Amino acid sequence: MPSRKEAGNSATTPDLPPLTGGPHRRRLGLISTIACLGGLLFGYDTGVANGAEGPMAQQLGLNLLQLGVVISSLVFAAAVGALVCGRLSDAIGRRRTILLLAVLFFVGTVFVVASPGGPEPGTHTTAGFSILVAGRVLLGLAVGGASTVVPVYLAELAPYEIRGSITGRNELAIVSGQLAAFVVNAILASLLGGQMDGVWRLMFAVCALPAVALFIGMLRMPESPRWLVEKGRYEEAAAVLRTVRNPERADAELREVERLTAEEATQDVAGWRAIVSNKWLLRIVLVGIGVSMTQQLTGINSIMYYGTRVLEESGMSAQQAVLANIAFGVVAVIGGLIALRNMDRLDRRKTFLIGLSLTTLCHCLVGVASMVLPAGHPLRPVVILILVVAFVFSMQTFLNIAVWVWLAEIFPLHMRGLGIGISVFFGWATNGLLALYFPSLVSGVGITGSFFIFAAIGAVALLFVYTQVPETRGRSLEALEEDVTTGAIYVVAPEDVKSVH
Structure with missing residues (x-):
């Protein structure tokens, strides 16, 4: 295989008029803000269990396996949602x-909050x-x-020069949602934890507010112009592009999208058929699966779901762990802000x-610290907290946002929803297995x-x-699409491109 380049140059991004300031930039900012409410909900719903699971398990009398089912059911369903909604959005x-x-966010919240307990405290019914x-x-x-559709929506609306920072806002919204969940949990636990048996229901109920805001906001937002072009709705696509670009840039981008869409139409192959009939598309889907699973196998979401349990295992009291858990959300947001600043650099x-x-x-240092500092040592919880915070900060600054941006931009238009859906399906499935077995893992080893x-x-x-993931920064989606489809994205020099073609 030819050696890899840092940024593909086989099919160069077409010359486009430069970006300019104006109302269209503010419009793009508004669209990204509204759409990122989906990321905020994503974050809150995955983070709220970290703090709510204790009171919920106590009130309902859930054992470890039942608690694992409640927590992991969201994650396994997210795998299905990623695959189905990616295809649905296409x-x-x-x-x-x-x-x-x-x-779905609103109705799911109602179900959780309204689920009845048993006839006696600490019991539940089937x-x-x-x-x-x-x-x-x-x-x-x-x-x-939300994990598949929102990043794709943002990537297809954003100009390539700032696509990383625009698409990355969704991941910042996710960790902001998780931080909000940690803060809400800590406040409610401190104020009502000893006085109200159903405090965990209030923790979950907060999710209904951004769900309503997302629905109302998206009613006034436009459709993706690239999706409109794929469906042959050129006038609508042009109208949308002119609200988020200066006129010259909008027209130039539209011509490029129309050209590539017309070329794809002559092939009469899309979706699953395109993947199985083109070895390069199959390869990029497999790489996408690997990237998505890699993100989850760092264990980041095990910390975001069960951080309080890890801190209690290190020697903290339950109340100390709930409060210290906020640190994970704070550094995740700080890391996200740094990542956004660097995403297009x-x-x-x-x-x-x-x-x-x-x-x-960080994983190695946590393991060593837990060996060197035995249970009961006063420094053990402090050192482990610092190292886990460093892990979350590193993850958010360099991995989480970059992974979601990369997944949103790497797949060709005709299979973009499907491609990211397949990749994220495997990521969520991995996440689900960790969510289900992490409490038992910590208890066992x-x-x-x-x-x-x-x-x-x-x-x-x-x-x-190092060996498999190609570069995507600084390229238009259309230029990336050509190189991914032909395999040229994997070569290092222009002269190698001829051998791929």
Whole structure:
């Protein structure tokens, strides 16, 4: 195989008029803000369990396996939601799919909050448990759908020069949602934890507010212009582009999208058929699956779901762990802000490699610290907290945002929703397995064994990224599409391109 380049140059991004300021830039900012409410909901619904799971399990009398089912049901459903909604957005549009997701977020929240307990404190009924799990499944479908559709929607609306920072706003919204969940949990637990048995219901109920805001906001937002072109709705696409670009740039981009769409139409192959009939498309889907699974196998969401449990295992009291858990959300947001600033300045591959190196180092240090500082040592919880915070900060600064941006831009238009859906399906499935078994893992092998396992996986992930993941920064979606389809994205020099073609 030819050696890899840092940024593809086989099919250069076409010369386009420069970006200019004006109302269209503000319009793009508004659209991204509204759409990112989907990311905020994603973050809140995945983060709220970290703090709510204790009071919920206590009030309903859930054992570890039942608690794992409640937590992981959202994640496994998110895998299905990612795959189904990615394909659905290719069929009915990105905007309509996001509207549907807002409804799912709201209905799922109602189910969770309204799920009845048992006749006695600390008990539950089969029907109540079923309603609770059903609500988590609905929320999971919405979370999975948001994880695929919102980044694609933003990537297709953004100009390539700032696509990383625009698309990356969704991941910042996700961690902001998780931070909001941690803060709300801490406030409610401190104020009502000893006075109200159903405090966990209030923690979940907050999710209904942004769901309503997302639905109302998206009613006034436009459809993706690239999706409109693919469906032959050129006048509508032109009208949308002219609201988020200066006129000259809008016309130039529209011509390029129309040209590539017309070329694809002559091939009469799209979706699954295109993937199985083109070895380069199949390869990029497999690489996408690997990138998505790599993100989850760092264990980041195990910390975001069960951070309080890890801190309690390190020696903190339950109340100290809930309060200290806020630190994870704070550094995730700070790291996200740094990542957004660097997203259009650093290559995606470089950020992946830096991030995996740092997270693997943090895993090793947590494992060593938990060995050197035995249970009961006064420094043990402090040191482990600092190292886990460093892990979350490294993950958010160099990996999370870059992964979602890369997934949103790497797949060709005719299979973009499907491609990211397949990739994220495997990511969520991996996440689900970790969510289901992480409490048992920590209970069985402790913090030491758990983090050494994550470190070993991180070393393998570094090799995978270095050898398989191509660069996408600084290219238009149309130029990337041509190089991905022909395999030219994997070559290092212009003279190698001829051998690929």
